[in-house]
Amino acid sequence: MDSDNFKAARSRLTKTQKELAQLLGISIKAIHSYEQGWRKIPHHVERQLLFLVARVINGDTPHEKCWDIQRCPKNKLAKCPAWEFKAGDLCWFINGTKCSGEAHDSWEDKMAECRKCDVFINFFKNERGIITND
Known part of the structure:
Protein backbone atom coordinates (compact mmCIF):
# COMPACT_ATOMS: atom_id res chain seq x y z
CA MET A 1 0.00 0.00 0.00
CA ASP A 2 1.38 3.38 -0.91
CA SER A 3 0.49 6.87 0.33
CA ASP A 4 -2.17 7.41 -2.36
CA ASN A 5 -3.88 4.12 -1.51
CA PHE A 6 -3.76 5.05 2.17
CA LYS A 7 -5.37 8.44 1.53
CA ALA A 8 -8.06 6.84 -0.65
CA ALA A 9 -8.85 4.35 2.11
CA ARG A 10 -9.09 7.09 4.75
CA SER A 11 -11.36 9.05 2.45
CA ARG A 12 -13.57 5.99 1.88
CA LEU A 13 -13.90 5.59 5.64
CA THR A 14 -14.81 9.30 5.87
CA LYS A 15 -12.37 9.81 8.73
CA HIS A 43 1.71 -4.34 7.38
CA HIS A 44 -0.44 -4.32 10.52
CA VAL A 45 -1.75 -0.84 9.65
CA GLU A 46 -2.45 -1.78 6.02
CA ARG A 47 -4.19 -4.96 7.12
CA GLN A 48 -6.41 -3.22 9.63
CA LEU A 49 -7.22 -0.40 7.21
CA LEU A 50 -8.23 -2.83 4.44
CA PHE A 51 -10.37 -4.75 6.93
CA LEU A 52 -12.22 -1.58 7.95
CA VAL A 53 -12.78 -0.58 4.33
CA ALA A 54 -14.03 -4.11 3.60
CA ARG A 55 -16.59 -3.84 6.39
CA VAL A 56 -17.78 -0.44 5.15
CA ILE A 57 -18.16 -1.44 1.51
CA ASN A 58 -19.59 -4.90 2.09
CA GLY A 59 -21.16 -4.96 5.52
CA ASP A 60 -23.28 -8.10 5.77
CA THR A 61 -23.59 -8.65 2.03
CA PRO A 62 -22.77 -12.28 1.25
CA HIS A 63 -19.98 -12.87 -1.25
CA GLU A 64 -18.85 -15.84 -3.25
CA LYS A 65 -16.24 -17.74 -1.27
CA CYS A 66 -12.63 -17.89 -2.40
CA TRP A 67 -12.59 -21.68 -2.47
CA ASP A 68 -15.50 -21.65 -4.94
CA ILE A 69 -13.90 -18.99 -7.14
CA GLN A 70 -10.52 -20.77 -7.08
CA ARG A 71 -12.13 -24.23 -7.32
CA CYS A 72 -9.97 -25.55 -4.48
CA PRO A 73 -9.85 -29.34 -4.12
CA LYS A 74 -10.97 -30.89 -0.82
CA ASN A 75 -7.44 -31.83 0.24
CA LYS A 76 -6.35 -28.18 -0.12
CA LEU A 77 -9.32 -26.93 1.91
CA ALA A 78 -8.38 -29.11 4.88
CA LYS A 79 -5.16 -27.09 5.26
CA CYS A 80 -6.62 -23.64 4.57
CA PRO A 81 -7.16 -21.13 7.41
CA ALA A 82 -9.79 -19.26 5.37
CA TRP A 83 -11.82 -22.49 5.12
CA GLU A 84 -11.24 -23.32 8.77
CA PHE A 85 -12.58 -19.96 9.93
CA LYS A 86 -15.34 -19.76 7.29
CA ALA A 87 -13.83 -16.56 5.91
CA GLY A 88 -13.90 -17.17 2.18
CA ASP A 89 -14.46 -13.49 1.47
CA LEU A 90 -11.61 -12.45 3.78
CA CYS A 91 -8.94 -14.92 2.62
CA TRP A 92 -6.70 -11.93 1.80
CA PHE A 93 -6.93 -10.85 5.45
CA ILE A 94 -5.90 -14.17 6.95
CA ASN A 95 -2.24 -15.09 7.18
CA GLY A 96 -1.33 -18.67 6.39
CA THR A 97 -3.58 -19.12 3.36
CA LYS A 98 -1.90 -21.36 0.80
CA CYS A 99 -3.41 -20.29 -2.51
CA SER A 100 -0.16 -20.88 -4.40
CA GLY A 101 0.56 -24.08 -2.47
CA GLU A 102 2.52 -22.68 0.46
CA ALA A 103 2.04 -20.06 3.14
CA HIS A 104 3.83 -16.79 2.45
CA ASP A 105 6.93 -15.69 4.32
CA SER A 106 5.73 -12.11 4.78
CA TRP A 107 2.69 -9.85 4.49
CA GLU A 108 4.30 -8.17 1.48
CA ASP A 109 4.62 -11.52 -0.34
CA LYS A 110 1.05 -12.43 0.54
CA MET A 111 -0.37 -9.11 -0.64
CA ALA A 112 1.65 -9.25 -3.87
CA GLU A 113 -0.18 -12.48 -4.70
CA CYS A 114 -3.55 -11.27 -3.36
CA ARG A 115 -3.47 -8.09 -5.45
CA LYS A 116 -3.41 -10.30 -8.58
CA CYS A 117 -6.17 -12.62 -7.33
CA ASP A 118 -9.74 -12.44 -8.62
CA VAL A 119 -11.10 -12.85 -5.09
CA PHE A 120 -9.31 -9.74 -3.83
CA ILE A 121 -9.87 -7.75 -7.03
CA ASN A 122 -13.60 -8.54 -7.07
CA PHE A 123 -13.96 -7.73 -3.39
CA PHE A 124 -12.54 -4.23 -3.85
CA LYS A 125 -13.56 -3.72 -7.51
CA ASN A 126 -15.57 -0.57 -6.89
CA GLU A 127 -12.99 1.04 -4.63
CA ARG A 128 -10.80 2.97 -7.03
CA GLY A 129 -7.49 4.06 -5.63
CA ILE A 130 -7.49 1.84 -2.55
CA ILE A 131 -5.90 -1.23 -4.10
CA THR A 132 -4.70 0.35 -7.35
CA ASN A 133 -3.14 3.62 -8.35
CA ASP A 134 -5.95 5.06 -10.47
Whole structure:
Protein backbone atom coordinates (compact mmCIF):
# COMPACT_ATOMS: atom_id res chain seq x y z
CA MET A 1 0.00 0.00 0.00
CA ASP A 2 1.38 3.38 -0.91
CA SER A 3 0.49 6.87 0.33
CA ASP A 4 -2.17 7.41 -2.36
CA ASN A 5 -3.88 4.12 -1.51
CA PHE A 6 -3.76 5.05 2.17
CA LYS A 7 -5.37 8.44 1.53
CA ALA A 8 -8.06 6.84 -0.65
CA ALA A 9 -8.85 4.35 2.11
CA ARG A 10 -9.09 7.09 4.75
CA SER A 11 -11.36 9.05 2.45
CA ARG A 12 -13.57 5.99 1.88
CA LEU A 13 -13.90 5.59 5.64
CA THR A 14 -14.81 9.30 5.87
CA LYS A 15 -12.37 9.81 8.73
CA THR A 16 -10.17 12.75 9.53
CA GLN A 17 -6.49 12.08 10.08
CA LYS A 18 -7.07 12.40 13.83
CA GLU A 19 -10.06 10.03 13.77
CA LEU A 20 -8.16 7.43 11.75
CA ALA A 21 -5.16 7.68 14.07
CA GLN A 22 -7.44 6.97 17.03
CA LEU A 23 -9.18 4.13 15.20
CA LEU A 24 -5.89 2.46 14.24
CA GLY A 25 -4.25 3.14 17.61
CA ILE A 26 -1.38 5.12 16.11
CA SER A 27 -0.22 8.71 16.29
CA ILE A 28 -1.48 11.45 14.03
CA LYS A 29 2.16 12.06 13.08
CA ALA A 30 2.26 8.51 11.74
CA ILE A 31 -0.83 9.24 9.62
CA HIS A 32 0.85 12.38 8.27
CA SER A 33 4.01 10.42 7.48
CA TYR A 34 2.12 7.66 5.66
CA GLU A 35 0.09 10.11 3.60
CA GLN A 36 3.13 12.18 2.66
CA GLY A 37 5.10 9.07 1.75
CA TRP A 38 7.78 9.78 4.34
CA ARG A 39 7.29 6.44 6.09
CA LYS A 40 6.42 3.01 4.80
CA ILE A 41 2.98 1.85 5.92
CA PRO A 42 3.46 -1.11 8.28
CA HIS A 43 1.71 -4.34 7.38
CA HIS A 44 -0.44 -4.32 10.52
CA VAL A 45 -1.75 -0.84 9.65
CA GLU A 46 -2.45 -1.78 6.02
CA ARG A 47 -4.19 -4.96 7.12
CA GLN A 48 -6.41 -3.22 9.63
CA LEU A 49 -7.22 -0.40 7.21
CA LEU A 50 -8.23 -2.83 4.44
CA PHE A 51 -10.37 -4.75 6.93
CA LEU A 52 -12.22 -1.58 7.95
CA VAL A 53 -12.78 -0.58 4.33
CA ALA A 54 -14.03 -4.11 3.60
CA ARG A 55 -16.59 -3.84 6.39
CA VAL A 56 -17.78 -0.44 5.15
CA ILE A 57 -18.16 -1.44 1.51
CA ASN A 58 -19.59 -4.90 2.09
CA GLY A 59 -21.16 -4.96 5.52
CA ASP A 60 -23.28 -8.10 5.77
CA THR A 61 -23.59 -8.65 2.03
CA PRO A 62 -22.77 -12.28 1.25
CA HIS A 63 -19.98 -12.87 -1.25
CA GLU A 64 -18.85 -15.84 -3.25
CA LYS A 65 -16.24 -17.74 -1.27
CA CYS A 66 -12.63 -17.89 -2.40
CA TRP A 67 -12.59 -21.68 -2.47
CA ASP A 68 -15.50 -21.65 -4.94
CA ILE A 69 -13.90 -18.99 -7.14
CA GLN A 70 -10.52 -20.77 -7.08
CA ARG A 71 -12.13 -24.23 -7.32
CA CYS A 72 -9.97 -25.55 -4.48
CA PRO A 73 -9.85 -29.34 -4.12
CA LYS A 74 -10.97 -30.89 -0.82
CA ASN A 75 -7.44 -31.83 0.24
CA LYS A 76 -6.35 -28.18 -0.12
CA LEU A 77 -9.32 -26.93 1.91
CA ALA A 78 -8.38 -29.11 4.88
CA LYS A 79 -5.16 -27.09 5.26
CA CYS A 80 -6.62 -23.64 4.57
CA PRO A 81 -7.16 -21.13 7.41
CA ALA A 82 -9.79 -19.26 5.37
CA TRP A 83 -11.82 -22.49 5.12
CA GLU A 84 -11.24 -23.32 8.77
CA PHE A 85 -12.58 -19.96 9.93
CA LYS A 86 -15.34 -19.76 7.29
CA ALA A 87 -13.83 -16.56 5.91
CA GLY A 88 -13.90 -17.17 2.18
CA ASP A 89 -14.46 -13.49 1.47
CA LEU A 90 -11.61 -12.45 3.78
CA CYS A 91 -8.94 -14.92 2.62
CA TRP A 92 -6.70 -11.93 1.80
CA PHE A 93 -6.93 -10.85 5.45
CA ILE A 94 -5.90 -14.17 6.95
CA ASN A 95 -2.24 -15.09 7.18
CA GLY A 96 -1.33 -18.67 6.39
CA THR A 97 -3.58 -19.12 3.36
CA LYS A 98 -1.90 -21.36 0.80
CA CYS A 99 -3.41 -20.29 -2.51
CA SER A 100 -0.16 -20.88 -4.40
CA GLY A 101 0.56 -24.08 -2.47
CA GLU A 102 2.52 -22.68 0.46
CA ALA A 103 2.04 -20.06 3.14
CA HIS A 104 3.83 -16.79 2.45
CA ASP A 105 6.93 -15.69 4.32
CA SER A 106 5.73 -12.11 4.78
CA TRP A 107 2.69 -9.85 4.49
CA GLU A 108 4.30 -8.17 1.48
CA ASP A 109 4.62 -11.52 -0.34
CA LYS A 110 1.05 -12.43 0.54
CA MET A 111 -0.37 -9.11 -0.64
CA ALA A 112 1.65 -9.25 -3.87
CA GLU A 113 -0.18 -12.48 -4.70
CA CYS A 114 -3.55 -11.27 -3.36
CA ARG A 115 -3.47 -8.09 -5.45
CA LYS A 116 -3.41 -10.30 -8.58
CA CYS A 117 -6.17 -12.62 -7.33
CA ASP A 118 -9.74 -12.44 -8.62
CA VAL A 119 -11.10 -12.85 -5.09
CA PHE A 120 -9.31 -9.74 -3.83
CA ILE A 121 -9.87 -7.75 -7.03
CA ASN A 122 -13.60 -8.54 -7.07
CA PHE A 123 -13.96 -7.73 -3.39
CA PHE A 124 -12.54 -4.23 -3.85
CA LYS A 125 -13.56 -3.72 -7.51
CA ASN A 126 -15.57 -0.57 -6.89
CA GLU A 127 -12.99 1.04 -4.63
CA ARG A 128 -10.80 2.97 -7.03
CA GLY A 129 -7.49 4.06 -5.63
CA ILE A 130 -7.49 1.84 -2.55
CA ILE A 131 -5.90 -1.23 -4.10
CA THR A 132 -4.70 0.35 -7.35
CA ASN A 133 -3.14 3.62 -8.35
CA ASP A 134 -5.95 5.06 -10.47
